[in-house]
Amino acid sequence: MARHWKIAIAILAVFALAGGFTFPALLRNVLRLRRAGVTEEQARREITEQPISTPSDAPGKAQLFWASATSAGALEATEVNLPLSADPTLRAKQLIAALIARAPSSAQRTLPAEAELLQLYVLANGTAVADFSEALPTQVPSGILSEQLVVDSIAHTLGANIPAISRLKILIHGQEAETLAGHLDLSGFFPVGAPDAADAATPSAASGPQPVAGAPPSASGITPQPAPTSPR
Amino acid sequence: MVVDPAHGGSDAGARGAAGVLESDVVLNFARVLRLALEAQGVRVLLTREGNQDPSFDDRSMLINGLRGAIFISLHVASTGPVGTVRAYWYGGVTGDLPEAPATTGARAAAGRPAAATRAGLILWNRAQESHREASRRLADLTQIQLAQKFRGSPEVPEPAPVRQLRTIAGPAIAVEVSSVAVSDPGQLQQMARPLADSITRAVTDFAAAGVAPSRTN
Numbered sequence: 001m002a003r004h005w006k007i008a009i010a011i012l013a014v015f016a017l018a019g020g021f022t023f024p025a026l027l028r029n030v031l032r033l034r035r036a037g038v039t040e041e042q043a044r045r046e047i048t049e050q051p052i053s054t055p056s057d058a059p060g061k062a063q064l065f066w067a068s069a070t071s072a073g074a075l076e077a078t079e080v081n082l083p084l085s086a087d088p089t090l091r092a093k094q095l096i097a098a099l100i101a102r103a104p105s106s107a108q109r110t111l112p113a114e115a116e117l118l119q120l121y122v123l124a125n126g127t128a129v130a131d132f133s134e135a136l137p138t139q140v141p142s143g144i145l146s147e148q149l150v151v152d153s154i155a156h157t158l159g160a161n162i163p164a165i166s167r168l169k170i171l172i173h174g175q176e177a178e179t180l181a182g183h184l185d186l187s188g189f190f191p192v193g194a195p196d197a198a199d200a201a202t203p204s205a206a207s208g209p210q211p212v213a214g215a216p217p218s219a220s221g222i223t224p225q226p227a228p229t230s231p232r
Numbered sequence: 233m234v235v236d237p238a239h240g241g242s243d244a245g246a247r248g249a250a251g252v253l254e255s256d257v258v259l260n261f262a263r264v265l266r267l268a269l270e271a272q273g274v275r276v277l278l279t280r281e282g283n284q285d286p287s288f289d290d291r292s293m294l295i296n297g298l299r300g301a302i303f304i305s306l307h308v309a310s311t312g313p314v315g316t317v318r319a320y321w322y323g324g325v326t327g328d329l330p331e332a333p334a335t336t337g338a339r340a341a342a343g344r345p346a347a348a349t350r351a352g353l354i355l356w357n358r359a360q361e362s363h364r365e366a367s368r369r370l371a372d373l374t375q376i377q378l379a380q381k382f383r384g385s386p387e388v389p390e391p392a393p394v395r396q397l398r399t400i401a402g403p404a405i406a407v408e409v410s411s412v413a414v415s416d417p418g419q420l421q422q423m424a425r426p427l428a429d430s431i432t433r434a435v436t437d438f439a440a441a442g443v444a445p446s447r448t449n
Binding site for chain 1: 239243245246247254288307308309310311312313318320324325326357390392393394395396398406408410411
């Protein structure tokens with residue numbers, strides 16, 4: 001057999017061997033994405049985007065708030081293993097990225113899969129300014145209830161994991177928007193705080209991220225906010 | 233009293249798979265509510281009579297020029313358990329609301345609300361601020377009625393920063409019905425009458441408690 005044929009066969013054998021090793025993992029990923037009912041955009045993001053990684057990252061458990069699987073219109077705290085930065089700004093980015101990318105199911109999703117956190121700043125007074133892409137207002141279901149769930153899901157997640165953040169301002173593509181999707185006023189600041197244990201929903205039996213134990217949610221499942229303070 | 237069928241025109245609001253448009257449903261709700269309120273002697277204005285889309289401020293202007301009027305904004309949600317209804321009053325935000333020129337009228341300096349300027353004028357963008365407590369009471373009364381008529385509805389209202397309510401200088405609430413996801417649009421039509429009865433009863437109770445809406449002579 002000619003030498004060039006031997007080289008070609010050897011190269012093909014190496015590729016076949018590599019394919020044999022990677023194919024099962026690829027197949028598992030495809031099946032997992034299909035089960036989760038993710039959109040094309042989310043699937044693309046999982047493949048192409050690198051997770052936010054910082055030198056101070058340490059594995060930890062974060063409380064993320066998605067829609068309850070058992071109580072419509074309520075939020076449910078779920079404990080998720082995440083690499084978490086010591087820096088509040090980077091940690092907030094990691095948490096919001098996880099809120100978008102790691103929703104347990106499409107029914108429990110609060111932020112649209114297409115939504116993207118463009119930038120986030122944490123100011124010295126404890127204000128987190130989160131700038132989202134246009135997909136947030138255009139893809140979130142229109143309505144007071146659904147828009148409130150979006151804001152509460154972000155505010156509760158930040159409040160439960162970053163004590164340094166006390167309030168949240170949402171921008172859309174760098175601009176102050178009048179409403180989120182036609183109802184919720186984005187001109188002001190949303191209070192951020194760790195929700196009471198009583199507001200964490202009952203643990204579900206869903207696989208994947210482990211829910212946090214707690215009492216059933218309030219009537220609406222939305223944490224009662226303190227009375228608004230007088231404007232300064 | 234001003235009843236606000238939300239959305240309209242090119243803004244259809246929430247859309248259901250069965251072809252339900254929020255803007256159409258709330259207009260029907262508003263018409264039925266107007267009849268129920270007028271039967272109790274309450275004068276009612278709608279922020280739109282057809283498929284128009286007045287701005288938030290245009291809708292606010294309709295009530296801010298009246299004395300003693302109350303405002304109810306009607307919505308249909310995209311989500312939530314079908315057949316339930318929630319009332320909201322303006323809340324859930326903290327400090328630093330935007331400022332804007334004063335336009336809504338004079339107030340005595342004594343007891344001037346935080347949203348009032350030194351001249352006693354009320355800041356348009358904070359017009360709701362001094363009416364939050366009254367709005368909360370109206371929402372409480374409304375939610376009590378809704379919980380009785382619509383099984384599964386919460387028993388207490390929630391604060392939510394609904395944009396339309398922020399510029400209303402008077403008691404103001406939003407009422408949201410779930411949802412456009414009904415399989416049969418007739419389900420929402422059947423809710424119109426009990427919804428109107430609930431709100432009318434709440435408005436009557438609210439008036440009896442001391443804040444009466446304008447009545448016809």
